[in-house]
Amino acid sequence: MRSLACALVALLPVGLAAQHVAIGPQVAFGDYREVSSDLHYRGGGIGAKATLEWKKFSADIVLSKVKYKPTSDGTATTEFDASEVDVRLRYYITGPVSGELGFINRKVDPEFEAQSVGAVTAGAQMAYLLGPGVRMALHGGLMFGAKYSGGGTTSGLGALQLGLGLTVDALHSRVRVTGDYGFQRFSRKTDDGSGALPAPIQKSLGRVGFAIAF
C-alpha cells in the first residue's frame, strides 16, 4: 500500500506531462461477505483516485482503506481493515468501448479476519457523455489468477467484477466530482482434504469524492 502510494507520487510528474491528469480523495463505503451470509461486514473509510489520460490510453489508480465492522445479522465479532489497490489500464477501441487490463490487491488487517486477495483483471468499459463535462462509465470483467491469504482456488470464470462510474466536471474542468461503484465476486473453493468446499467472497464498494484536474 505504502509502496504503491510512493509509486503514485513518483509517477505524478510524469502524469502531469500527459494530456490529462486528475487526482483526488474519496470517501468509501462498502459491504463485504465471505463464506456464508453469517460473515457479513459493512464499513466506511477513505480512498484516493488518480486518472491519467494520454491519447488512446488511460489509467485509473484507486487506493482505498475501509474499516469493516460486523453487521448485526451475522455471527462475526471482529472488525478488520481492508486496504485495496485497484489499477486499471485502458485502451480506447471504438465508439464507447475501451479494453481494460489491470490488477487488484487487497490486504486485510488483522490478517486472518478476512481474506487478502490479489488478481489480474481484464475486461471492457463502456463510457458515455451524458452532457457537457458529465461522463458515466460501465465496466466489467474477469479476475484471473486470484491468490488468497487463506488458500483456495477460483475457476477461470469464477472471479468477476462489475463497476459503474460518474465524473462531473466543475470549475471549468479544474475540479471533477467523482462517484464509483465496484462489485467483486470470487467463487473461491477450498480443499482441506475432505473435498472442495465453497468459500465465496463478495464485496461491494462505493466511493464518492472529487479530484483536481491538471
Place this chain on the structure above:
Amino acid sequence: MNARVVLLAVMALGGVATLRAQTIQNPTLRRAQQAFDNLDYRQALSAGQAALRERLTGFERARAYELLGFTYSGMDSILKAVDAFKQVVLLEPERTLDPNRTSPKALSAFQVALTQVLVVRQLVVDSVAFVGGQGVVPIRYTVTQPARVVTRVVGGSTSLRIDSTVATGQVNIRWPARLPNGDPIPPGNYTVVVDATVGQNSSSTSQPIRVSHGTVDTVAHLTSLPGYTYLPETEVPPKSWRPMGLALVYTGIALAGTSALSNRDLGSASLREGGTIGAGIVLAGFIMTLKKPAPQPARGNILYNQLLREQITRRNAEIAQENTRRRQQVALTVAPVPRSGGSR
C-alpha cells in the same frame, strides 16, 4: 451677310483669343468687307482684289480670298468662286463653312474647291487611357483627294511610321502606342504627322500629343466571397431524453448485474453502494436531459466553410498573380495638345 456668318464660324473655331489676335487690320480689306456687307459686290470684288495685291497676313489673305469666293458666288461666277475657295483651303486647310449659315452656291463652290486641291485636314487624336498592349489610340483625318498617305509619330529620337495607305475621304487609324519591339511608347511629347502625296502635290498636317505613364491599379484581396457568408460550425441539437435513458440503462445493468452475479450462499446482494452511485448517475442524466444540449459540430457547415475558405484562398492566389502581372504593366495616357500651327 455671308461673310459675317463665316466670321462667326471662324470665331467658333478659333475662339475669342484667336480672334483678337487675328482681326483684319488692312483698310482695303476692311473696305471690301464693308462693301460685301452692303451687297455692293462690284466694290467688294475690286477692293478684295486690290487688298490681295497689298501686304497681308496669312489670316487676312485667307479672308480676302474667302470674301472673293462669297462675292463670286453671289455673282454666280462659280468657277472663279471655286478658284478663290481653293486658295482659302490651301491657306487654311481646316477652314469649314457652316452649312446652315452659308448660301448653297458658296457651299457648293467650297465643296468643289475641296475636291480640287490635295489637303489633309481635320486630324483628330482622341484622348485615351489604357494598359499598355491592351488598347489603341484612335486617330482620324480627312484627305481631300486620293493620295498616298503616311502617318508618323515623331518625338525626340523616336520616329514611328504607324500607317501608310492610299486613301481619300475620312481615314481611321488605330494605333497601339507601342514601339517595334513591343514595349509601350516612352512618356513624352510627340507629334502625329500625316503626309499625303499624289504626283507633285503634297499636303501635311500634324497634331501634338502627350504620352504619360502611370501604374496599373491592382486588385484588392478578398476576405469573403460576395453573396456567400460563413455558417456556424456548431449547432445545438434538440433536447433529448437520451441522457436520462442511458443513465437508467447503465444503472440498471450495474444493479441487475450485481444482483445476478452475487452468490446465493452469501445472502441477498447489497445494492446500497450501487444504488447510491446509480442514483447519482440517474440524477445527472435527468439534469442533462433538462439542460440545454451542448453545441455539436455541424459537419455540413464545417465542410461548407472549408470549401469557402479554399475558394477565397484560391481566388486570392489568382489575384496575387494578377497583381504581380499588373505591377509589371504600364497605364498609358495619350492626350492631344492644342496645336500651334496648321497644315501646309
